[in-house]
Amino acid sequence: MSARSLPRRRRLQASIVAVATAGLVLTGCTGNTVDNSGDEDRATAVSDNDEAGETVTIGFSGPAADHGWLAAINSSAQEEAEKYEDIDLQVAEGTNDPSQQIAQVETFINNGVDAIVLLPTDGAALTDVAIEAMEAGIPVVNVDREFSSPFAARTTILGDNYGMGVSAGTYACQLIEENNIADPVIAEIAGLDSLPLTQDRSDGFKDALEACDQEVDNRVAAEFTVESGEEQASNLLQAEDHIDIIWNHDDDQGVGVKAAFDNAERDEFFFIGGAGSRNAMDWIRDGEMEATVLYPPTQAADGIRLARLIAQGKGISDLVQVEVPRRIVLNAPVVTADNVEEYYDLGFES
Known part of the structure; x- marks a missing residue:
């Protein structure tokens, strides 16, 4: 049959x-104001994070694009950065060599970038250099593969x-x-x-x-x-x-x-x-x-958004907290014939 x-x-x-679907909510900072045109007791959220702010330089280091999902990680990060005129993105060559990626992060540190988005080829191997960046005052957004120390990243964004x-x-x-x-x-x-x-x-x-x-x-x-x-x-x-x-x-x-x-x-x-x-x-x-x-291929794109918000001192409008969370885990929805059109644009080329 x-x-x-x-x-x-x-x-x-x-x-x-039960996880936070961060990729859908990264478009505003937290704030309330009174709508004077109507009921003065009604609070209205103010979301202006997509408006251009102070230009921030973000360093991005991702994996070698030898797999469709990994290629999508890299391309989605760059495409997301292009949406914002206040992001200056420095992209390192994709690599599966931890030593080369360590050197890339050291270059970002020497260049004085405002934030680093990093999908480490080996989380443990990249931990020390990520800590070095954090100690230099550069927030690190850790994507997909976790570091071995909580001091290595300002924020970690993961698939589940x-x-x-x-x-x-x-x-x-x-x-x-x-x-x-x-x-x-x-x-x-x-x-x-x-x-x-x-x-x-x-x-x-x-x-x-x-x-x-x-x-x-x-x-x-x-x-x-x-x-x-x-x-x-x-x-x-x-x-x-x-x-x-x-x-x-x-x-x-x-x-x-x-x-x-x-x-x-x-x-x-x-x-x-x-x-x-x-x-x-x-x-x-x-x-x-x-x-x-x-398993969202948008993790690095979300990482770019988070890095921009952190570097500009902003938060997420859908949360009461005024700062970006330290850890975000994305959902793992089932895509069927009933909802495939909703998710189709997120599909990556194999």
């Missing part, structure tokens, strides 16, 4: 992780890897209930098992499945590449002659995963992806994929 032939009810989006797994598992439970699947066979195609982010995603998936008394029946691990995705998906299909639900952690490796499905002419299962690529969203539109769980 094809997953596409099963009845599709309106999906309840699995945004079960555990939350991705929880969202995928909760949605899988929903599919099982909606489609009355008895004794479902559930498979998982992970990324690199040596990475904490992969472990977090798998832990979240496992924990969410326990809520509906289910477990993963077959799990393979790929390497976040198209080739490894195809290889491991082929191995999975050979091991299981019937599968009801497959969760693949990463939509970039999902290109290979989908190729393996097509080559084997297998589509009896609900296929759930991860990260939110444009390919995945196109497949959802076309009915060839059930859903994907978003």
Whole structure:
């Protein structure tokens, strides 16, 4: 039975992780005033953060763009900076070499930038130089991969890897209930098992499945590449002659995963992806994929906004607090045919 032939009810989006969706609220500073044109007791929020202020120089160092999501991180940061005439963005060459990235941050410090946005290739390796920047009075915005000291960053903005797994598992439970699947066979195609982010995603998936008394029946691990995705998906299909639900952690490796499905002419299962690529969203539109769980590629863009606010001494208008928070974790929503148009523009090219 094809997953596409099963009845599709309106999906309840699995945004079960209680987190701050910072990317949607970074457009104003906190303030109240009286609207004299009407009820004088009514307070009206004043939001002028998008108006040009004092020009700030922001240094940005990101990863080598050898993966669709990572490329989107870099491009979204630069595109966001271009929206503001009061941002002077200094962009270092993307790298996977911690030593080179340390040198880049040292250059930013020597140049006296007003803030640094940094997605470290290795959080532990970049901690000391980030502390050096902070001690020089330069606020550091840490993106995606955390430093090993709280003194290394003014603000940390993260995706939610555990939350991705929880969202995928909760949605899988929903599919099982909606489609009355008895004794479902559930498979998982992970990324690199040596990475904490992969472990977090798998832990979240496992924990969410326990809520509906289910477990993963077959799990393979790929390497976040198209080739490894195809290889491991082929191995999975050979091991299981019937599968009801497959969760693949990463939509970039999902290109290979989908190729393996097509080559084997297998589509009896609900296929759930991860990260939110444009390919995945196109497949959802076309009915060839059930859903994907978003891991926002806008984290560095949000980091640029946060760095601008911090350097200009502003806060976030939707919070009572007048300063930018020290830690922000973005949501991991499930994207389905019901809401794909809402998220489509966030999809990145694999």
